[in-house]
Amino acid sequence: MGQTISIAAVYQALESVMDPEIPVLSVLDLGMITDVSIDQTADVVHIRMIPTFAACPAVSYIQNNIKTTVEKELGIAVTVEIDKQVHWESNRITPAAKEKLKNFGIAPPQVVEGEMKAEIMLHTPCPHCSSEYTYLRSPFGSTLCRAIHFCKSCGQVFEQFKPLE
Known part of the structure; x- marks a missing residue:
């Protein structure tokens, strides 16, 4: 070389x-x-x-x-x-990447602290209008790593990158 x-x-x-x-x-x-x-x-x-x-x-x-x-x-x-020695978790996503996700129309995962609970996905802020008046429509999105939500404020259906620990 x-x-x-x-x-x-x-x-x-x-x-x-x-x-x-x-x-x-x-x-x-x-x-x-x-x-x-x-x-x-x-x-x-x-x-x-x-x-x-x-x-x-x-x-x-x-x-x-x-x-x-x-x-x-x-x-x-x-x-x-x-690498079979390291387990991926959504907290590995950089803050800049979370902003890129939001701008792309996908809600970024929330930070997981301690034990992961399903409730963390219930009120995900809308990436379109930032409203928290949303609900989980399906824990299964277009890919394994996404869930589908609906925003009651702007009427948009949106995906969220699932939080995972």
Whole structure:
């Protein structure tokens, strides 16, 4: 290898790997990356990641996007593996990502402190008008990580990224 790759350069490349179901969020925004290491002697970057939900159908797709994006941007071989030692939780989503979700029309998950209770999803603020006069229509949305709500103030149906601990 002619150049030394830095961890910061890998993270910069990861900023452009977007979630296929929520294209305004990167894998970094979602807190999916758990470790990055570089083996300079073997010219390989090792990336460990976690899916947002265990049964997420997009995991292989995301792994491939991470691999191809980082390889293309940095010109180095990349391995991407699932980190089975870390459990993803919605608190890993960055504050900036929560704002991006809201602007995209999806209510961000509330912060989970202590034991997760179903009541946390009952009065989710509407991402369109910010009203808390909402109700949960279905805990099952278009993907495993979303629920469907209705806003009684503006009349919009909206999805929420489910809180998870």
